[in-house]
Amino acid sequence: MAGTDQPPQPIGAHAVTQPPPILSVRGMSVRFLMPGDRRIAAVTDARFDVAAGECLALIGESGCGKSVLASALLGLLPANAQTAGEARLGDLDLLAADERTLAHAIRGRRIGLVPQSPAAHLTPVRTIRSQLEETVTALTDVRGRTAVRKAAEAAASRTAFPLDHLDRHPHELSGGLAQRAATALALVGNAPLLLADEPTTGLNRDLVEHTVDELRRHIDDADRALLMITHDLAAAERIADRVAVMYAGRIVEITDANAFFGTPGPRHPYSRGLLDALPDRVFTPIPGMPPELGDLPDGCAFAPRCTRVTGTCTTAPPMTNAVACHHPHVAEDARA
Numbered sequence: 078m079a080g081t082d083q084p085p086q087p088i089g090a091h092a093v094t095q096p097p098p099i100l101s102v103r104g105m106s107v108r109f110l111m112p113g114d115r116r117i118a119a120v121t122d123a124r125f126d127v128a129a130g131e132c133l134a135l136i137g138e139s140g141c142g143k144s145v146l147a148s149a150l151l152g153l154l155p156a157n158a159q160t161a162g163e164a165r166l167g168d169l170d171l172l173a174a175d176e177r178t179l180a181h182a183i184r185g186r187r188i189g190l191v192p193q194s195p196a197a198h199l200t201p202v203r204t205i206r207s208q209l210e211e212t213v214t215a216l217t218d219v220r221g222r223t224a225v226r227k228a229a230e231a232a233a234s235r236t237a238f239p240l241d242h243l244d245r246h247p248h249e250l251s252g253g254l255a256q257r258a259a260t261a262l263a264l265v266g267n268a269p270l271l272l273a274d275e276p277t278t279g280l281n282r283d284l285v286e287h288t289v290d291e292l293r294r295h296i297d298d299a300d301r302a303l304l305m306i307t308h309d310l311a312a313a314e315r316i317a318d319r320v321a322v323m324y325a326g327r328i329v330e331i332t333d334a335n336a337f338f339g340t341p342g343p344r345h346p347y348s349r350g351l352l353d354a355l356p357d358r359v360f361t362p363i364p365g366m367p368p369e370l371g372d373l374p375d376g377c378a379f380a381p382r383c384t385r386v387t388g389t390c391t392t393a394p395p396m397t398n399a400v401a402c403h404h405p406h407v408a409e410d411a412r413a
Contacts, residue, residue: 104162
């Protein structure tokens with residue numbers, strides 16, 4: 078549970094009671110069973126909390142396991158997936174929940190989802206208006222044709238979706254408009270946890286800022302929590318309270334967002350490489366390519382690409398804690 082990872086109180090100190098996190102993940106792993114008895118380790122021993130009023134940004138290169146983690150939380154993994162560990166949303170372990178519970182009590186009601194591929198989640202034969210109105214009726218207490226219509230239009234306005242496009246079908250929308258429609262649908266239910274998987278895909282910079290600001294308001298207004306999966310580091314810097322960095326299925330660093338993007342900066346060499354690859358910094362690309370999740374190297378998975386590698390890195394995996402690295406940057410050299 079969450080309390081097991083907290084440091085002991087100093088002798089004589091008054092214990093401060095913290096509210097339980099909205100989401101608490103401990104030892105979560107996802108494996109895919111493949112032909113020939115092969116196993117792909119898509120997520121390994123993930124551990125993190127997301128508190129009320131907090132945004133945790135989960136970042137990393139494509140294919141590192143971020144979206145698999147999100148799918149596991151919602152019970153949307155394919156049949157060949159195996160999960161371990163626990164992911165508690167209040168008193169419910171999402172990884173152990175049955176499909177009926179997930180479908181009728183969790184998705185939309187306790188977890189709102191901004192999907193990575195909105196076109197695949199929008200109903201193709203129905204207008205955006207009808208989908209919003211149906212969601213308002215299903216997930217809120219709003220009743221009456223006029224009231225439901227106004228609530229649907231208000232949800233669209235929150236994401237800057239143009240009201241004169243509400244009577245269009247998904248195939249008539251650009252990618253950016255589809256993304257805004259999907260985000261509006263996710264916000265309707267006011268779920269305590271919002272899971273946003275690449276919510277800024279297809280948006281120009283002004284709309285990126287509008288979207289992340291609206292997501293921020295959404296969690297601030299009622300102490301909701303946001304887990305945002307993104308490769309857009311500028312968006313993460315704008316909204317996140319903390320940053321979790323994922324590489325080859327493992328979370329290799331979790332830290333305060335101000336420290337990550339400012340001073341002292343990230344401690345894991347991979348995290349530092351992500352920032353150094355941004356256009357507004359001295360461009361230093363990370364050499365090589367991420368490993369295949371079905372063929373991870375011995376030791377640290379980042380060792381073949383790391384400039385700080387030693388023999389230990391290639392033989393012994395680092396412990397998973399605040400930073401999973403044998404030779405992390407320290408404060409004085411993290412931004413060197």
